[in-house]
Amino acid sequence: xxxxxxxxxxxxxxxxxxxxxxxxxxxxxxxxxxxxxxxxxxxxxxxxxxxxxxxxxxxxxxxxxxxxxxxxxxxxxxxxxxxxxxxxxxxxxxxxxxxxxxxxxxxxxxxxxxxxxxxxxxxxxxxxxxxxxxxxxxxxxxxxxxxxxxxxxxxxxxxxxxxxxxxxxxxxxxxxxxxxxxxxxxxxxxxxxxxxxxxxxxxxxxxxxxxxxxxxxxxxxxxxxxxxxxxxxxxxxxxxxxxxxxxxxxxxxxxxxxxxxxxxxxxxxxxxxxxxxxxxxxxxxxxxxxxxxxxxxxxxxxxxxxxxxxxxxxxxxxxxxxxxxxxxxxxxxxxxxxxxxxxxxxxxxxxxxxxxxx
Amino acid sequence: xxxxxxxxxxxxxxxxxxxxxxxxxxxxxxxxxxxxxxxxxxxxxxxxxxxxxxxxxxxxxxxxxxxxxxxxxxxxxxxxxxxxxxxxxxxxxxxxxxxxxxxxxxxxxxxxxxxxxxxxxxxxxxxxxxxxxxxxxxxxxxxxxxxxxxxxxxxxxxxxxxxxxxxxxxxxxxxxxxxxxxxxxxxxxxxxxxxxxxxxxxxxxxxxxxxxxxxxxxxxxxxxxxxxxxxxxxxxxxxxxxxxxxxxxxxxxxxxxxxxxxxxxxxxxxxxxxxxxxxxxxxxxxxxxxxxxxxxxxxxxxxxxx
Numbered sequence: 306x307x308x309x310x311x312x313x314x315x316x317x318x319x320x321x322x323x324x325x326x327x328x329x330x331x332x333x334x335x336x337x338x339x340x341x342x343x344x345x346x347x348x349x350x351x352x353x354x355x356x357x358x359x360x361x362x363x364x365x366x367x368x369x370x371x372x373x374x375x376x377x378x379x380x381x382x383x384x385x386x387x388x389x390x391x392x393x394x395x396x397x398x399x400x401x402x403x404x405x406x407x408x409x410x411x412x413x414x415x416x417x418x419x420x421x422x423x424x425x426x427x428x429x430x431x432x433x434x435x436x437x438x439x440x441x442x443x444x445x446x447x448x449x450x451x452x453x454x455x456x457x458x459x460x461x462x463x464x465x466x467x468x469x470x471x472x473x474x475x476x477x478x479x480x481x482x483x484x485x486x487x488x489x490x491x492x493x494x495x496x497x498x499x500x501x502x503x504x505x506x507x508x509x510x511x512x513x514x515x516x517x518x519x520x521x522x523x524x525x526x527x528x529x530x531x532x533x534x535x536x537x538x539x540x541x542x543x544x545x546x547x548x549x550x551x552x553x554x555x556x557x558x559x560x561x562x563x564x565x566x567x568x569x570x571x572x573x574x575x576x577x578x579x580x581x582x583x584x585x586x587x588x589x590x591x592x593x594x595x596x597x598x599x600x601x602x603x604x605x606x607x608x609x610x611x612x613x614x615x616x617x618x619x620x621x622x623x624x625x626x627x628x629x630x631x632x633x634x635x636x637x638x639x640x641x642x643x644x645x646x647x648x649x650x651x652x653x654x655x656x657x658x659x660x661x662x663x
Numbered sequence: 664x665x666x667x668x669x670x671x672x673x674x675x676x677x678x679x680x681x682x683x684x685x686x687x688x689x690x691x692x693x694x695x696x697x698x699x700x701x702x703x704x705x706x707x708x709x710x711x712x713x714x715x716x717x718x719x720x721x722x723x724x725x726x727x728x729x730x731x732x733x734x735x736x737x738x739x740x741x742x743x744x745x746x747x748x749x750x751x752x753x754x755x756x757x758x759x760x761x762x763x764x765x766x767x768x769x770x771x772x773x774x775x776x777x778x779x780x781x782x783x784x785x786x787x788x789x790x791x792x793x794x795x796x797x798x799x800x801x802x803x804x805x806x807x808x809x810x811x812x813x814x815x816x817x818x819x820x821x822x823x824x825x826x827x828x829x830x831x832x833x834x835x836x837x838x839x840x841x842x843x844x845x846x847x848x849x850x851x852x853x854x855x856x857x858x859x860x861x862x863x864x865x866x867x868x869x870x871x872x873x874x875x876x877x878x879x880x881x882x883x884x885x886x887x888x889x890x891x892x893x894x895x896x897x898x899x900x901x902x903x904x905x906x907x908x909x910x911x912x913x914x915x916x917x918x919x920x921x922x923x924x925x926x927x928x929x930x931x932x933x934x935x936x937x938x939x940x941x942x943x944x945x946x947x948x949x950x951x952x953x954x955x956x957x958x959x960x961x962x963x964x965x966x967x968x969x
Contacts, residue, residue, distance in 0.1 A: 376776040376777045376778055376875060377776070377778040377780075379776065379874060379875030379876065380771075380772040380773070380776035380778055380781075380875060381772070382772075382876070383768045383769060383771050383772025383773075383776075383875070383879070384768065384769040384771075384772030384773050384781075384784065385772075386765070386768075387765035387766065387768060387769040387846045387850070388769065388784060388787075388788070390765070390842070390843045390846060391788065391791055391843055391844075391846040391847060392787070393843070394799065394803075394840065394843035394844060395791040395794060395799065395843070395844070395847070396787070396791075397802075398798075398799035398802040398803060398806075399794065399798050399799060399802075401802040401805075402798055402799060402800075402801055402802050405801055405802065405805075415809075460696065463689065463692060463693055463696075464693075466689055468689065468690070468693065472960075474693055474697065475964070476956075476957075476960045477697055477700055477701060478696065478697075478700055479960070479963075479964060479967070480700065480704075480953075480956065481700060481703075481704075482967065483900050483952045483953065483955070483956035483963060484904070484949050484952060484953075485903070485904030485905075485906070485924055485948065485949065485952070486904065486906060487904070487906050487924040487927050487928060487945075487948065488904075488924075488927070488945045488946075488948050488949045489703070491707070491927065491941050491942065491944070491945035492703040492704065492706070492707045492942075492945060493703060494936075494938075494941070495703075495706060495707060495710065495723065495938050495941065495942060496702075496703050496706060498723075498938070501723055501938075502723060503702060503703075503706045503722075503723045503724050506722055506723055506724075536699070536700065536703065540700075541967055544964050544967055544968045545968055548968055589793070593792075593793050593795075596795040597795065597796070597907075599797070599907060600905075600906040600907055600924075603906065603907075603910070603928070604906065604927075604928050607928055607929060607932050618797075619795065619797050622797045622800075623797065623800065623907075623910075623911075626800065626801050627800075627804070627910075627911065632801050635800075635801060636801045638797075639795075639797040639798045639799075639800065639801065640798065642795045642797050642798060643794060643795060643797075643798035645795075646793055646794060646795050646798075649793075650790065650793040654786060654789060654790065658782070658786065663782055663785060663786060663789065
């Protein structure tokens with residue numbers, strides 16, 4: 306914990322001299338006592354000493370800064386227990402998962418931590434099933450995210466036209482997002498049913514003689530899954546864009562009108578460029594949703610093996626570990642999935658931090 | 664939008680026709696989109712109300728006639744999912760309340776308190792939102808299955824307390840798990856809210872000699888009520904809708920602990936899929952979240968947008 310705090314603190318050392326100096330001393334002094342005495346400010350000499358050099362001013366100042374110093378201790382009981390619980394299950398588990406991925410744990414044996422190597426990662430890259438799942442994951446991620454953003458932006462612009470019953474429209478567009486993947490998978494299983502499903506019934510009624518099998522056809526299944534997921538999550542993109550649109554001063558819409566810009570051109574030239582940060586945050590969240598598509602595919606198939614042509618890393622990982630007992634191999638796939646997510650999220654969080662959004 | 668004002672060179676009637684034509688087009692698109700978003704639910708609903716004969720004879724989106732109308736599938740689905748619904752409630756309510764409470768506490772400790780390192784700790788919280796759960800599944804099942812099997816450890820408790828069974832140990836494990844993974848998003852929701860609370864109120868309370876804890880109790884907590892609504896609603900749907908953790912933590916043999924989502928996966932799947940029962944089951948499962956969503960749509964949208 307202490308080393309973690311130090312590391313965190315180091316992140317901020319270039320933020321300005323005296324604040325950091327104060328923190329340094331606060332950290333060296335009272336932190337040790339926190340384990341035994343959590344809660345009220347520690348009334349020993351450590352605080353006084355620490356308070357001294359940071360203020361060098363009149364009495365009121367030193368009292369204020371002493372209060373501030375005590376804030377760190379006072380704040381511990383609030384954030385530390387949730388942090389420990391979350392840290393154990395998130396970061397502890399990821400670390401443990403990394404360790405398991407280096408063993409050759411499979412079947413009913415316990416992991417042997419004395420013999421670690423990268424063999425599972427090597428295995429992945431020579432496993433055609435892994436390559437295939439990685440490709441599908443990539444396609445799903447990119448296509449789903451892009452279509453969701455476009456549909457969401459369209460919905461937001463339409464809803465933003467000062468329409469009547471705006472709330473009703475918004476509520477219905479967002480409704481699918483409140484449903485479980487398991488539920489939406491049941492609905493779409495029925496929609497895509499080859500003989501009687503709504504999609505093919507409608508296709509036949511407009512003259513398509515041989516509509517696709519959708520779920521049963523490896524060529525179409527990924528498209529079918531993406532459409533279903535777009536149905537579920539485009540409302541989310543709408544909400545994000547709507548908030549961003551409302552933040553743009555209406556004078557800008559009017560100014561573009563006066564300039565004679567047509568509606569489409571106005572949106573493309575004036576409005577869309579201002580939606581960049583909304584787009585980025587919606588994109589990151591949508592990608593995270595896409596990585597969680599496991600629940601949907603599991604429910605679609607009613608088991609660990611998703612319909613042929615729609616295996617993604619998330620389903621392959623769970624199947625290798627929990628169906629086939631290849632724990633170590635599954636863990637290795639999980640780590641690669643984690644790294645993919647990190648590659649998307651880390652730049653985003655860094656950007657947010659730089660902009661002072663956190 | 665007020666872009667429709669004035670272009671003086673054209674006659675009023677021209678403008679009015681153009682505007683109303685555009686309006687008609689706009690509403691046509693909006694309604695067409697409604698059809699897209701509602702059709703899977705509509706098809707599910709009408710199908711769930713059909714007798715087997717009506718199911719075979721009518722198109723999937725056509726409501727059944729009076730002779731083809733039945734509530735039998737709903738009754739059947741409900742009785743098959745009843746145990747799952749109870750389990751889902753038992754685990755969702757405490758997990759929701761716990762993660763919202765812990766999120767509020769953490770957000771307060773990392774926002775309204777003057778400590779420089781808080782942003783760093785906060786980043787660690789936030790990163791927890793984005794991890795794919797696959798990265799923790801094997802350790803989770805090792806932890807709850809081998810290292811800390813609550814259903815075994817708690818055996819004396821399950822035996823001593825009426826109504827408690829061994830499988831409640833699995834539910835307890837799920838509650839702890841959902842709470843732990845819910846804390847990051849709840850912290851995010853509360854923190855973005857707390858950042859907007861004026862520092863002056865807090866500073867004033869502090870100068871009055873209030874401790875960190877009493878500022879939370881007397882100032883922050885009463886102001887947090889709207890945010891608690893948002894967080895509880897968001898987290899309720901998240902936990903209720905989960906499949907993955909239940910699948911991993913509840914051993915396949917222990918069906919009695921299965922929440923409703925897990926029970927729904929297999930419902931109506933036999934040699935021939937029975938879609939009437941599947942649709943009824945899907946709607947029964949979705950009903951609590953739909954009710955919450957219809958009643959508290961604004962709060963849900965707010966939770967989603969953050």
